[in-house]
Amino acid sequence: DMFEIVREFEKRIAEYYNAPFAVATDSCTHALELSFRFDKEHNNISQPKVTLPTRTYISVPFTLMKLDIPWTFINVQWKEYYFFGGTRIVDAAVLFTPNTYINGQLMCLSFQHKKMLSLGRGGAILCPNEDEYNKLKSMAYDGRDDSKPWAEQNIKTIGYHYYMTPETAQLGIEKLKTAVPNKLWTSDDYPYLPEMEVFRNVL
Numbered sequence: 001d002m003f004e005i006v007r008e009f010e011k012r013i014a015e016y017y018n019a020p021f022a023v024a025t026d027s028c029t030h031a032l033e034l035s036f037r038f039d040k041e042h043n044n045i046s047q048p049k050v051t052l053p054t055r056t057y058i059s060v061p062f063t064l065m066k067l068d069i070p071w072t073f074i075n076v077q078w079k080e081y082y083f084f085g086g087t088r089i090v091d092a093a094v095l096f097t098p099n100t101y102i103n104g105q106l107m108c109l110s111f112q113h114k115k116m117l118s119l120g121r122g123g124a125i126l127c128p129n130e131d132e133y134n135k136l137k138s139m140a141y142d143g144r145d146d147s148k149p150w151a152e153q154n155i156k157t158i159g160y161h162y163y164m165t166p167e168t169a170q171l172g173i174e175k176l177k178t179a180v181p182n183k184l185w186t187s188d189d190y191p192y193l194p195e196m197e198v199f200r201n202v203l
Contacts, residue, residue, distance in 0.1 A: 002166040003146040009169035010124070012176055013109070019101035019126035021133035024164035025140050028093045028110030028123035029059040034139050034162060035089045035106040035125055036067055038132070044088060045069070051085030053078055055190040060091060061199065073194050079186045081107070092126075094185035104128050111172060117179045122168045 006024050014022040025031045039045055050071040052060060064071040074085065080100075081092040090102065093110035096117055101107060111122035127133050137145070143159025144150040193199060 005166040005173070006146075006164055006169040009164070009172045009176075012173060013124050014126065016098055016176065017101040017107070017109075017126055018099040019107070020129060021127050023125040023127060023133055023136045023140060024169060025123040025125065025162050026164055026168075027121060027162070028091075028108050028112065029057075029063060030140075030160070030162035031108040031110075031123040031125045032060065032089070032091065033063050033067065034136055034160065035108055036063065036069060036087075037160075038136060038139065039087060039089060039106070040067065040069065045086055047086030050087060052091075053082055053187055054192055054194055055187040056082070056091065056193065057093065057190065058193060058196075061193065065202065073199075077187050079184060082187075093123075094183075094189075096179070096181050101126050106132075111168075116182055117172065117175055119168050119171050119175065122164050122172065124164075 010022045010024050014020065025034065048070060050064060050069055051074045052071060053076050054073045061071065076082070080095045080097065081090050083090055088105045090105050090107040092107045094115065095109065096115065107126040109124045109126065111117050111119040113120050125136055127136060138157065139159050140162045141159060142150065142161055143155040143157045144153050
């Protein structure tokens with residue numbers, strides 16, 4: 001069962017961070033997108049504009065623009081992770097420290113090639129309960145579940161092609177055995193995004 005490899009990786013990532021569940025994805029950007037889609041649908045965004053740091057990866061504001069979610073930059077220093085203001089969503093792309101899951105949150109991880117668990121590409125969403133795990137997992141897998149071929153299922157909700165491949169999951173299982181935290185990432189590792197021309201007409 002190829003999907004069993006992915007489930008095993010999810011289990012081990014959840015255990016590493018001491019989270020109830022982890023949904024494996026093909027990138028952190030897509031993990032963030034799924035989290036925002038989910039919480040937007042369930043009215044879990046509590047303020048008119050989501051806030052995010054002026055120093056972060058460029059795909060983060062692009063994702064909010066893609067989803068038509070109002071947002072604004074704020075000047076804030078951060079280490080290892082940050083919250084999106086007005087949400088329970090956490091950009092934890094550079095966090096690789098055991099037992100750091102924050103209860104009740106959707107924490108999005110990255111396994112891109114520069115990260116401490118370097119898989120070339122990949123991400124995950126740490127989430128608080130089985131119901132949200134199943135729903136986010138289905139969203140990542142084109143609206144399906146992984147128990148049987150998709151053509152045998154009656155797909156009921158829109159999904160997205162954001163799943164982690166078994167090959168990436170297997171690499172993650174092996175690397176997780178020896179990977180160790182070796183860098184403290186902070187906001188200073190990123191450029192000041194508001195100075196970029198692409199954002200001048202949207203701020």
